[in-house]
Amino acid sequence: MKKSDKLTVYIVGTAYSGSTLIGSALNSHSRMLYVGEINRIPAYIKQYNHSKHPASCTNCLITDQQCKIFSEKNIQKIGNMSPIKTFDYIRKITQKPIVIDGSKLIDWLRVSTSKDLSDQTKVIILTKNPVSYLQSCKQRGIEPLWAEANAWRDTYFDAMRTCSRLGLPCLVVRLEDFLRAPERVLRQVCGFVGEGFEKRMLEAKMPLHAIGGNPGAYLGYVDKKILVNRYEEMGQKEFDINPMRLKTKLVSKLQSRKNLRAIQNLTLETPGLIDIATQLGYVYSDFLD
Numbered sequence: 001m002k003k004s005d006k007l008t009v010y011i012v013g014t015a016y017s018g019s020t021l022i023g024s025a026l027n028s029h030s031r032m033l034y035v036g037e038i039n040r041i042p043a044y045i046k047q048y049n050h051s052k053h054p055a056s057c058t059n060c061l062i063t064d065q066q067c068k069i070f071s072e073k074n075i076q077k078i079g080n081m082s083p084i085k086t087f088d089y090i091r092k093i094t095q096k097p098i099v100i101d102g103s104k105l106i107d108w109l110r111v112s113t114s115k116d117l118s119d120q121t122k123v124i125i126l127t128k129n130p131v132s133y134l135q136s137c138k139q140r141g142i143e144p145l146w147a148e149a150n151a152w153r154d155t156y157f158d159a160m161r162t163c164s165r166l167g168l169p170c171l172v173v174r175l176e177d178f179l180r181a182p183e184r185v186l187r188q189v190c191g192f193v194g195e196g197f198e199k200r201m202l203e204a205k206m207p208l209h210a211i212g213g214n215p216g217a218y219l220g221y222v223d224k225k226i227l228v229n230r231y232e233e234m235g236q237k238e239f240d241i242n243p244m245r246l247k248t249k250l251v252s253k254l255q256s257r258k259n260l261r262a263i264q265n266l267t268l269e270t271p272g273l274i275d276i277a278t279q280l281g282y283v284y285s286d287f288l289d
């Protein structure tokens with residue numbers, strides 16, 4: 001692999017912004033590999049203290065198998081390397097030159113990248129409409145919501161500031177755009193990383209082997225019953241799926257309508273939140289019904 005051929009793409013943003021979903025689509029590209037939340041490898045948690053919850057490959061956790069990429073042996077090996085070496089190692093074993101990290105924390109971007117590699121590093125700032133983000137928090141029982149609203153604002157403020165400071169090219173991807181027009185967004189991402197679009201990205205049929213992430217994104221190729229069983233065995237904290245994903249569509253729709261007005265008000269009343277959201281390309285009507 002030529003030196004100029006490799007690229008590490010960091011996805012940054014809040015939780016529940018759809019990184020596993022988009023990661024899965026990108027992973028279907030013949031030259032891209034989505035590796036999930038590398039910062040949750042146990043040795044990295046110890047070293048960098050960015051996350052409290054160690055994780056392994058979510059696919060293999062759900063289906064109860066030994067992972068080919070993130071086997072216990074490989075996770076240990078990776079834990080002894082720096083993140084930059086890890087990405088090279090993963091490139092070597094998978095033969096995919098573009099590695100996409102879905103750790104999402106901006107602090108992780110600060111510790112795991114290097115100024116010398118700024119020509120081989122790009123950032124996707126992944127966002128979800130703050131109203132939908134707060135609804136996801138509410139459905140998972142995460143409170144207080146006002147603190148989450150502040151965290152949403154601060155996360156994206158910090159993301160934009162850090163990319164500027166580190167001189168890293170970044171692309172804002174709004175989850176809503178991806179859900180509405182996946183091909184258009186995937187073409188944008190392909191253009192951003194210098195690759196051609198591949199139709200199979202829309203099918204996202206390639207099995208995804210990535211650390212952590214949202215088990216709900218595996219609903220396409222894992223049976224819902226298996227997900228429900230795992231959820232009941234492990235509980236919300238360890239198996240962080242939105243419980244609404246496991247309910248019927250109608251129940252989930254009714255639940256998301258509940259409290260909507262209060263969440264919209266909170267979004268509009270949180271100081272500075274709308275300013276940041278408009279910097280990311282949202283418009284006022286996105287926050288209303």
Ligand SMILES: [Zn+2]
Binds near residue numbers: 066069
């Ligand atoms: Zn796996």
